[in-house]
Amino acid sequence: MIQVGVNGYGTIGKRVADAVAGQPDMELAGVAKTSPNYEAEAAVRKGYPLYAAIPERAELFHDAGIDIAGEVEDMVMRADVVIDTTPSGIGEQNRELYEQYDTPAIFQGGEGADVGDASFNARANYDLATDDDVEYVRVVSCNTTGLSRLLAPLDEEYGVEKARVTLVRRGGDPGQTSRGPINDILPDPVHIPSHHGPDVNTILPDVDIDTLGVKVPATLMHLHSVNVTLEAEPDVEAVHDLLDAESRLFLVPEETGIDGTGKLKEFAMDTGRPRGDLWENCIWEDSISVDGADLYLFQSIHQESDVIPENIDAVRALLDREDRATSMATTDETLGVGLESLFGGARQRVVPREAGD
Amino acid sequence: MIQVGVNGYGTIGKRVADAVAGQPDMELAGVAKTSPNYEAEAAVRKGYPLYAAIPERAELFHDAGIDIAGEVEDMVMRADVVIDTTPSGIGEQNRELYEQYDTPAIFQGGEGADVGDASFNARANYDLATDDDVEYVRVVSCNTTGLSRLLAPLDEEYGVEKARVTLVRRGGDPGQTSRGPINDILPDPVHIPSHHGPDVNTILPDVDIDTLGVKVPATLMHLHSVNVTLEAEPDVEAVHDLLDAESRLFLVPEETGIDGTGKLKEFAMDTGRPRGDLWENCIWEDSISVDGADLYLFQSIHQESDVIPENIDAVRALLDREDRATSMATTDETLGVGLESLFGGARQRVVPREAGD
The missing domain is CATH 3.40.50.720 (NAD(P)-binding Rossmann-like Domain)
Incomplete structure (x- = not known):
């Protein structure tokens, strides 16, 4: 031991x-x-x-x-x-x-x-x-962990030409409410790139990435607005299935009605997760979009637990x-990382999607 | 008349x-x-x-x-x-x-x-x-107006290869507090692109632009995290001066200590602006960054007045x-649009910048 x-x-x-x-x-x-x-x-x-x-x-x-x-x-x-x-x-x-x-x-x-x-x-x-x-x-850090988990499979499968990520960050953890901000949206840091991009390079030294940080009045989770220009032009289904096969990427299904970090945390607590923790990147399934070689998606990161x-x-x-x-x-x-603890085995890993979806 | x-x-x-x-x-x-x-x-x-x-x-x-x-x-x-x-x-x-x-x-x-x-x-x-x-x-709309004002001079001067913008949007106007969200960060819409990109194309039909929308607990202004891949590789000074020459783009000087939408509005009210209105795009001067052909910056948009x-x-x-x-x-x-009403003539349009800045 x-x-x-x-x-x-x-x-x-x-x-x-x-x-x-x-x-x-x-x-x-x-x-x-x-x-x-x-x-x-x-x-x-x-x-x-x-x-x-x-x-x-x-x-x-x-x-x-x-x-x-x-x-x-x-x-x-x-x-x-x-x-x-x-x-x-x-x-x-x-x-x-x-x-x-x-x-x-x-x-x-x-x-x-x-x-x-x-x-x-x-x-x-x-x-x-x-x-x-x-x-x-x-x-x-939580954000760099979330970015590394996402970029690693994308880089292995398609090659990452360049990643550009805006990190919409919570002001503090749930107990740190005196840190603010309240009712404000701040470039933080105002200088670009933020430290997150260079930090990703301590894990993935060859990935070209620029990051921008914003701070908002929230405490529950971060949200990343992600653009990755790939070295290939895969279709959405292929990217979806690639990410869905990763145990620490949770594709949030649209049919759950989970629309933001508030419902994500509520969902995690309903499933009995300790402290409502979300160890996985929470990627909104229906945000995964491809425009030529440009991949876009939203993911939320639980700063306390990922x-x-x-x-x-x-x-x-x-x-x-x-x-x-x-x-x-x-x-x-x-x-208890992964879909089974979230859906109790009621949900298959790969969700059948409608034709032409 | x-x-x-x-x-x-x-x-x-x-x-x-x-x-x-x-x-x-x-x-x-x-x-x-x-x-x-x-x-x-x-x-x-x-x-x-x-x-x-x-x-x-x-x-x-x-x-x-x-x-x-x-x-x-x-x-x-x-x-x-x-x-x-x-x-x-x-x-x-x-x-x-x-x-x-x-x-x-x-x-x-x-x-x-x-x-x-x-x-x-x-x-x-x-x-x-x-x-x-x-x-x-x-x-x-306010957001499309803000994007059009920014992209027009960039497209004329350098050519826009592709613009990618995350719009971190206020939940409602100051009086619309019951719209929420509170303490939440929502992909909104979760589908990508948001309508803002196509709307920019009603003004600038030839600009390739993808937009992503996020909604946060704020009421004062929107904030855009902007990436524009240009068809040239200008240095930061050149972009700075190009934008500074536009009367409806206000480059927020770092030395003012304005760090977000809250202080921006406070500043506007201190200058005697009616209703604290900010008719100009408020671009954080020190956020203007260039990485090869990639330009980045943050701008805030006053949804009530631009x-x-x-x-x-x-x-x-x-x-x-x-x-x-x-x-x-x-x-x-x-x-009273422009620097004179904001700084009472005390500030020159082009701020001297330190060597190597």
């Missing part, structure tokens, strides 16, 4: 911990947290060994009546690998600690690309992390335990 | 009436309204002759103590031209009335393209409306009174 420590227990950390705990080949060595708040209590109730992320603050947990298993160093020592889900910039500071105990580590997309030896997306470049020289990897399966796969890749297909299949099955 | 009647007195109508009243060569023959509400009272206070748009409801104005000058037929008879600003679909029904009195008319973008003999944008196709055979024109100067120019074009340049200059000067 791979002993996995999770450093940081916020939006990503708590989801990663739950996912690790569900894997047949992993054991949660523990989670490290800075403050003894309601999330710390929840971790203890779940039976997760809790460590104080900041040694000087260990006493605060004691004062709050929350039992801790030790300090973060103990966890790093015990773990075969650490998944660092601390806020942007803190992961880089933590690397020294991981090096001290010779513990491989996985960082998140909020860190700079140079925090690790490689950037990681399971679908697009799993094998890179299996290299013996790679001890630290960075799972790219990187969770990637973190799990990164563990196996980094420790060279499984090949890509096996790892992804195991992760998907244990988490 | 050209006698101009305005049928409909809502968001567009009240602005058009004010604009007409300020023209040296026009006289407001009157405004027609369906209901005796606060806007009707405001019209009377301004001294605008008020007509009952629905004859059967004339009595309601009397009951409300609001003096009317007659019924809409009287206004159509007296006017040299009618600007129809009634809600989408009503304009088409009104055409018969205008034909009955042989009164040329100008419709709005909510009507289908076939409501008139031609679609109109002052910058892009003024001369078409001066044709003797053209008696009815349609001023295209068509107002176009309606005024359409009057002169339709009656063949002035050429394009003269009409646009008169309209801009009387309304």
Whole structure:
């Protein structure tokens, strides 16, 4: 069993911990947290060994009546690998600690690309992390993960001549409502391209991509308005079937009446998904359009959860335990990624479409 | 003096009436309204002759103590031209009335393209409306107006190979808050392309353009994420100067600290603009970017007011009174379109930019 420590227990950390705990080949060595708040209590109730992320603050947990298993160093020592889900910039500071105990580590997309030896997306470049020289990897951000998952199969099948994507981004997560904006639409950043395009190139170095970022008053998910100029001119059906065959791309059927991120999240919660998570890119099936070599589509990305399966796969890749297909299949099955958990087997993967549709 | 009647007195109508009243060569023959509400009272206070748009409801104005000058037929008879600003679909029904009195008319973008003999944008196709055979024109919608103003100079100067635009649209006008959405991002329409691309082709028939529509929780302005693949590879400075020379394109300077539609509107109100109107496309100066032949930029469009100067120019074009340049200059000067009204002459048109910027 791979002993996995999770450093940081916020939006990503708590989801990663739950996912690790569900894997047949992993054991949660523990989670490290800075403050003894309601999330710390929840971790203890779940039976997760809790460590104080900041040694000087260990006493605060004691004062709050929350039992801790030790300090973060103990966890790093015990773990075969650490998944660092601390806020942007803190992961880089933590690397020294991981090096001290010779513990491989996985960082998140909020860190700079140079925090690790490689950037990681399971679908697009799993094998890179299996290299013996790679001890630290960075799972790219939610948006870059979503773009990589989409562009990888398109590039393999048709070749991508150029991708142009407008990212209509939520202002903050559901709990971060004071970040705004309210009733506003902001170019963010106003400079073009945004960092997302270059970040995709840390995963797919040869893909020509320009990205534009916009920020709006929403908290549920991002929405990408995607244009990909392909090196071929496939028909819509072919693109549809290519994307539909990918387990982490969910083609949202028009007949569900799901018209935006609000109904998507409602749907996910109705299916019993933990926290209403949507680990898959949610691509509106009827938005898939082809004009010559230009492919267009809309996809929504759940910023809180789409990187969770990637973190799990990164563990196996980094420790060279499984090949890509096996790892992804195991992760998907244990988490419940894919159509079966959304439709309970009532829906076939490939939806019959009307003639001339 | 050209006698101009305005049928409909809502968001567009009240602005058009004010604009007409300020023209040296026009006289407001009157405004027609369906209901005796606060806007009707405001019209009377301004001294605008008020007509009952629905004859059967004339009595309601009397009951409300609001003096009317007659019924809409009287206004159509007296006017040299009618600007129809009634809600989408009503304009088409009104055409018969205008034909009955042989009164040329100008419709709005909510009507289908076939409501008139031609679609109109002052910058892009003024001369078409001066044709003797053209008696009815349609001023295209706010978004199509904004796109036409931008694409016309680019097409003339460099040639447009293909334009791809994501329109991040406000859910409704400031008073239409019950339309939603709240906290949501919706592909709208989910089908691609949206109607905006084909609508641009009613003005610029030869421009290849694909558009995607998104709807978000905002009411102030739209925001366009624009990509134009040009037939040349100009540098950023050249594109900047080309756009800066257009009176109805306002390049928002970075040093103003205007970061989105909220501050844009605040800025417009601080300058004393009536109703905080922004008649110009608001292009973020620092978003103008060139990657090979690909031009990118963000522009915001004030849905309530950018068509107002176009309606005024359409009057002169339709009656063949002035050429394009003269009409646009008169309209801009009387309304206060352009930098002078925004910066009070304190800002030069072309901003000195740092070397290597």
